[in-house]
Amino acid sequence: MVPVFRAAVLAYKVTLRPAAAREERAGKPEVMARFLLVAPRYVSRAGEYYEFPLGLAYLSSALRKAGHEVTCLNLNHFDEPLVTTLWRTLSGAPDDLILATGGLSVHFDAVRRIFEAARSLRPGLVTVAGGGLVSTARDYARFLQ
Secondary structure, eight states: HHHHHHHHHHHHHHHOOOOOOOOBBBBBBBOOEEEEEEOOOOSSTTSSOOOOOHOOOHHHHHHHHHHOEEEEEEEEEEEEEEEHHHHHTTTSSOOOEEEEEOOOGGGHHHHHHHHHHHHHHTOOEEEEEESSHEEEEEGGGGGGG
C-alpha cells in the first residue's frame, strides 16, 4: 500500500471520531468514518475502455478492513455531467462523509473538477487526494485545497 494512503488510514482510525462519539448499530461493527471514493472520468463516453485505478481498489479494501464505511463512485460509467452525478450521490449522503479521489499528474484537472463540483454542492466537505498526483508532485496538492 502507498505510504501516503497508509498514513491517511491510520490518521482517520486514530483521530477522526473520539471513542465517546462512536455508535454501535444493531450488532454491526462500529463505523469510524464514511468515505466516498471517486474514480475520475478517463473516457469521453460510458462504455469505452479504460484501466481501473488499482490504487482506489487498494484504498477501499484497506479502509473497510480498518472499520470504515466505503461507498464507491466510478465516473466512467456515467455520461451525464459531473455535477449531476455528484449531486445524486451526495444528496442522500451523511454529513460526515469524506470524499477521496486521486490519480497521476495527468489527471490533475479531473481531480480538481471533482473537488470543485463536490464543494459547490456541499461546502465544507472534507476531501482527500492521493496517488501519484500527490505523492510525486506535492505542489499540485495546494491547488486542490
